[in-house]
Amino acid sequence: MPDFPLPVPLWADIPLALALLVLALWLTATRRDRAAVIGFTGYGLLAAIAWVRLGSVDVALTEAALGGGLMGLLLLTAAARLGERADQPRPAMPVRLLVGVLCLGVTLALAAVVLSLPAPAPNLVAAVAANQAATELGNPVAAVLIAFRAVDTMLESVVLALAVIVLWSFGADRAWGARPRTLDLGPPSPALMLLGRLLPPLGLIVGVHLFWTGADHPGGPFQGGAVLAAMAALLWLARLGEPPPVSDGLTRVGIVIGPLLFLLIGLAGAVIADAFLAYPEGLTKPLILLIEAAKTLSVAVALALLVAGPPELPAPAPARGETAAEPGGTV
Amino acid sequence: MSVADAFTAIFVLLGAFFFIAGWVGLVRFPDTLSRLHALSKADNLGLGLVVVGLLPQASWPFGALKLVALWLVAVLVGGATAQMLAGAIQARAGEAGDRVAAAAGTDAAPAVDDGPGAPR
Numbered sequence: 001m002p003d004f005p006l007p008v009p010l011w012a013d014i015p016l017a018l019a020l021l022v023l024a025l026w027l028t029a030t031r032r033d034r035a036a037v038i039g040f041t042g043y044g045l046l047a048a049i050a051w052v053r054l055g056s057v058d059v060a061l062t063e064a065a066l067g068g069g070l071m072g073l074l075l076l077t078a079a080a081r082l083g084e085r086a087d088q089p090r091p092a093m094p095v096r097l098l099v100g101v102l103c104l105g106v107t108l109a110l111a112a113v114v115l116s117l118p119a120p121a122p123n124l125v126a127a128v129a130a131n132q133a134a135t136e137l138g139n140p141v142a143a144v145l146i147a148f149r150a151v152d153t154m155l156e157s158v159v160l161a162l163a164v165i166v167l168w169s170f171g172a173d174r175a176w177g178a179r180p181r182t183l184d185l186g187p188p189s190p191a192l193m194l195l196g197r198l199l200p201p202l203g204l205i206v207g208v209h210l211f212w213t214g215a216d217h218p219g220g221p222f223q224g225g226a227v228l229a230a231m232a233a234l235l236w237l238a239r240l241g242e243p244p245p246v247s248d249g250l251t252r253v254g255i256v257i258g259p260l261l262f263l264l265i266g267l268a269g270a271v272i273a274d275a276f277l278a279y280p281e282g283l284t285k286p287l288i289l290l291i292e293a294a295k296t297l298s299v300a301v302a303l304a305l306l307v308a309g310p311p312e313l314p315a316p317a318p319a320r321g322e323t324a325a326e327p328g329g330t331v
Numbered sequence: 332m333s334v335a336d337a338f339t340a341i342f343v344l345l346g347a348f349f350f351i352a353g354w355v356g357l358v359r360f361p362d363t364l365s366r367l368h369a370l371s372k373a374d375n376l377g378l379g380l381v382v383v384g385l386l387p388q389a390s391w392p393f394g395a396l397k398l399v400a401l402w403l404v405a406v407l408v409g410g411a412t413a414q415m416l417a418g419a420i421q422a423r424a425g426e427a428g429d430r431v432a433a434a435a436g437t438d439a440a441p442a443v444d445d446g447p448g449a450p451r
């Protein structure tokens with residue numbers, strides 16, 4: 001619209017930045033756990049919009065799916081488990097002052113670091129752009145993650161598998177082999193069941209699309225896997241399915257297939273190509289797609305299991321808020 | 332300014348009006364159910380108008396279809412979550428009677444059967 005006096009796009013960023021600041025202040029000040037968690041989820045979504053405005057759509061997608069969505073769900077179940085005390089004591093004044101000073105210190109240090117960077121900041125953008133063609137990927141972020149810094153990405157997927165093992169080890173000994181029950185919140189409401197029936201088919205398409213399009217456009221295994229995991233969690237919440245027991249072999253294969261395939265192809269690279277995690281010429285794109293597909297599956301399984309929680313015996317769940325008013329008498 | 336651009340400007344502004352109205356309702360309405368009503372109205376109608384306004388700017392057919400799909404998902408999810416929240420409020424009201432306000436930790440009025448209430 002050349003002849004239409006549009007305001008500078010920067011103006012739209014001012015309310016966004018203000019909202020981020022105010023919400024951050026409120027989050028540090030509030031003493032109600034559940035309200036803080038919900039606020040944190042909203043903060044993740046606002047941060048995602050900020051990342052879009054900064055031109056990092058890949059980061060925005062990850063922030064929205066993981067920082068906003070799954071992280072919020074994990075914290076919400078944690079807050080529900082801990083129980084909300086109505087009479088939270090007010091922390092002592094020196095403690096509050098100390099927390100405030102520390103928060104302010106971290107913020108000021110970060111601001112000083114960011115503002116002291118030379119413009120343009122030192123980066124490897126030129127190096128990536130020069131070598132991106134070798135990976136046959138259109139998305140430079142994907143090229144960095146899966147080829148140039150493949151070690152980091154592989155270790156990340158290993159960490160995710162380890163996180164599931166750590167979570168499972170929090171279950172009681174007697175419960176080993178049982179299925180997780182954190183999401184058993186009593187009979188689901190009709191609205192939740194409707195959502196559980198209509199949304200997952202769509203989420204499946206979106207999740208797979210995010211993985212597939214990640215080669216050339218923003219997206220990738222992490223974002224796609226997070227969407228798939230969210231759909232699984234929705235199905236479990238709506239009681240249209242149950243999380244698998246921790247003894248389920250297929251689930252375990254799902255957790256490790258991503259990192260394992262990554263590692264095997266990486267090791268093969270040491271023999272066939274010239275280095276560990278190097279891809280042989282001509283097979284680069286197919287191998288990358290294979291790794292990313294397996295990684296999407298593993299990320300989805302691992303994140304869904306993290307949300308599902310540790311294995312528990314089918315005892316009546318402790319009362320947690322209004323949703324657990326009627327303990328889900330399953331089995 | 333072309334006709335398509337004028338169309339976009341008018342409908343996006345109309346959508347923005349509903350979002351602002353929804354926000355005012357969220358801040359001003361006295362009880363949780365009314366606030367929920369204001370919020371879902373803003374989501375459904377405001378976002379719908381913004382999407383209609385952006386249709387002439389989107390690429391045909393996939394850009395436009397994605398926008399419409401976004402709106403449909405927002406309507407589905409917004410409506411379902413509003414129902415769930417309202418159901419939770421009703422259930423608690425049934426259990427705890429007039430302890431609702433205290434348990435919610437908000438300034439929600441005990442009367443939960445109200446429709447959209449009047450601003451304070």
